[in-house]
Amino acid sequence: MKKKNLELNAIFAVAEEMKKNDGEDSYYYDSKEGHFFLASLDGCGGSGSKRYMNFSGKTGAYIASRAVCGGIKAWFRESGEENTFYHYIKKALSVCEGYADKTGRIMGSLAKAFPTTVAAISGKSNQGKIDAHCLWAGDSRCYMLDPNGLHQLTQDDLDGEDAMSNLTSDGVMTNVINATSEFEIHHKKITLDHPCILLTATDGCFGYLKTPMAFENLLIGSLMEASSPFEWRIALNERMSAVAGDDYTLCVAVCGFKDFEELRKAFMQRSTFVLENYMNSQYDPNLLWGNYKLEYSKYL
Amino acid sequence: MAGNYKMTYNVDMVFCIDCTGSMGDLIEIVKNNALNFYQDMKNAMEEKRKNINQLRVRVVAFRDYRADGADAMLTTDFFNLPQEAEEFERCVRSLRADGGGDDPEDGLEALAYAIKSKWNADGVKGRQVIVVWTDAATHPIGFGANSPYYPNGMPRDIQELASWWGGVQSSGFVDKNKKRLLLFAPDAPAWSQISQNWDNVIHFPSQSGEGLSELDYAQIIDVISNSV
Numbered sequence: 001m002k003k004k005n006l007e008l009n010a011i012f013a014v015a016e017e018m019k020k021n022d023g024e025d026s027y028y029y030d031s032k033e034g035h036f037f038l039a040s041l042d043g044c045g046g047s048g049s050k051r052y053m054n055f056s057g058k059t060g061a062y063i064a065s066r067a068v069c070g071g072i073k074a075w076f077r078e079s080g081e082e083n084t085f086y087h088y089i090k091k092a093l094s095v096c097e098g099y100a101d102k103t104g105r106i107m108g109s110l111a112k113a114f115p116t117t118v119a120a121i122s123g124k125s126n127q128g129k130i131d132a133h134c135l136w137a138g139d140s141r142c143y144m145l146d147p148n149g150l151h152q153l154t155q156d157d158l159d160g161e162d163a164m165s166n167l168t169s170d171g172v173m174t175n176v177i178n179a180t181s182e183f184e185i186h187h188k189k190i191t192l193d194h195p196c197i198l199l200t201a202t203d204g205c206f207g208y209l210k211t212p213m214a215f216e217n218l219l220i221g222s223l224m225e226a227s228s229p230f231e232w233r234i235a236l237n238e239r240m241s242a243v244a245g246d247d248y249t250l251c252v253a254v255c256g257f258k259d260f261e262e263l264r265k266a267f268m269q270r271s272t273f274v275l276e277n278y279m280n281s282q283y284d285p286n287l288l289w290g291n292y293k294l295e296y297s298k299y300l
Numbered sequence: 301m302a303g304n305y306k307m308t309y310n311v312d313m314v315f316c317i318d319c320t321g322s323m324g325d326l327i328e329i330v331k332n333n334a335l336n337f338y339q340d341m342k343n344a345m346e347e348k349r350k351n352i353n354q355l356r357v358r359v360v361a362f363r364d365y366r367a368d369g370a371d372a373m374l375t376t377d378f379f380n381l382p383q384e385a386e387e388f389e390r391c392v393r394s395l396r397a398d399g400g401g402d403d404p405e406d407g408l409e410a411l412a413y414a415i416k417s418k419w420n421a422d423g424v425k426g427r428q429v430i431v432v433w434t435d436a437a438t439h440p441i442g443f444g445a446n447s448p449y450y451p452n453g454m455p456r457d458i459q460e461l462a463s464w465w466g467g468v469q470s471s472g473f474v475d476k477n478k479k480r481l482l483l484f485a486p487d488a489p490a491w492s493q494i495s496q497n498w499d500n501v502i503h504f505p506s507q508s509g510e511g512l513s514e515l516d517y518a519q520i521i522d523v524i525s526n527s528v
Contacts, residue, residue, distance in 0.1 A: 045526025
């Protein structure tokens with residue numbers, strides 16, 4: 001039997017900045033000819049707090065997320081090849097460096113010029129499957145959500161133990177895009193042969209919740225409230241806005257569902273399960289995490 | 301329910317303030333900045349919708365043990381802000397730029413006191429921040445050890461002080477994830493060495509007598525509030 005083609009159903013972003021016109025996140029999503037792309041970027045405000053007069057007094061973090069996002073956009077439109085991604089980012093950074101004024105030095109092991117994270121997914125339809133290629137640096141994440149649960153696809157560049165401990169330890173990133181020192185863009189390829197949702201998220205989306213389970217509950221709880229992608233987007237924004245203590249950016253691509261009703265129905269049982277077993281449970285969240293992380297970490 | 305959950309932070313800050321004569325022009329600016337720091341931090345955090353659960357600040361005012369003897373070091377306990385804002389203000393207002401002897405000061409001993417602060421050790425998300433304000437290089441550790449006022453228990457040298465701060469392989473007296481060291485200090489020994497070699501340091505190189513521009517101060521607030 002021929003397999004159903006996993007076409008892209010919907011693609012959108014949910015984003016909010018805490019301080020109007022000073023947000024340090026950026027994003028880009030696009031699709032063309034069976035190929036889609038999601039990217040969420042988070043300029044690092046602490047290490048990139050130097051302000052540049054040549055950039056209207058904006059911080060290095062603010063400039064970096066936008067400039068690198070521009071580089072990524074050019075990459076998707078002009079190339080899309082894995083081996084050129086890094087070079088497009090480096091080029092964007094070198095433009096920032098070239099234009100930046102050299103006054104107001106900031107030094108120190110933590111200070112970096114134009115630091116930003118990126119989490120991106122390049123997805124291609126391929127004979128009933130989705131070939132998903134994750135590219136990332138820093139603590140922004142790529143996820144896959146299906147009726148079995150939420151799955152983190154990318155390993156955080158933090159020295160914490162796992163997604164639960166990273167919520168409270170809040171350590172310094174061990175790798176981040178910047179113009180001061182070398183950095184690495186990690187790559188991971190996975191093939192998905194079932195309907196699912198792919199997501200890229202900055203830490204503002206998941207970092208202010210009590211547990212990783214709460215992020216899944218936020219995602220599918222808001223889906224249950226909606227009757228269209230537009231309504232889901234609004235519900236997601238309302239829920240994230242209520243808890244976030246930082247700019248947040250979530251890019252979403254829905255693949256392989258017949259329509260929105262089928263998407264909603266596919267997650268109905270899971271939604272009840274998460275609510276009953278993780279959100280309303282009386283057990284210690286750390287014990288619950290021990291159980292939850294088996295499925296959550298399957299692709300790590 | 302997750303919807304009602306709001307992450308909060310405990311923030312501890314130690315201000316190490318150089319109070320020697322050469323800080324004359326600078327110290328009023330430093331004092332005013334220190335006094336405004338709580339409100340400015342609170343405003344910056346509120347703009348970002350970050351909730352500070354507890355903010356504590358302590359002061360370490362330093363000079364030179366050889367030249368200033370009993371007045372070489374003033375240390376306070378942590379003040380809980382805003383509850384103890386008046387006491388904190390009184391303490392900072394009492395600082396005077398005086399003494400110091402030769403050009404370098406005993407900033408490393410001040411840093412040692414700061415590192416050994418009684419930090420909030422609960423498991424909640426938070427920051428442990430040391431801010432150093434000075435216009436001078438430092439003496440080597442123990443330079444003033446012949447003074448009868450030189451304290452016991454100081455590190456033997458800067459390597460031991462570095463181990464107190466901690467690194468990748470050894471944890472020191474400050475939480476490795478929560479710690480931040482902000483230096484408003486000249487690019488001179490030993491600040492430049494610390495700036496380059498210690499973890500989690502941001503260094504704003506200062507020039508003697510030039511004070512703080514609006515931008516520099518805004519950047520300091522940015523750095524801390526963005527790091528929390």
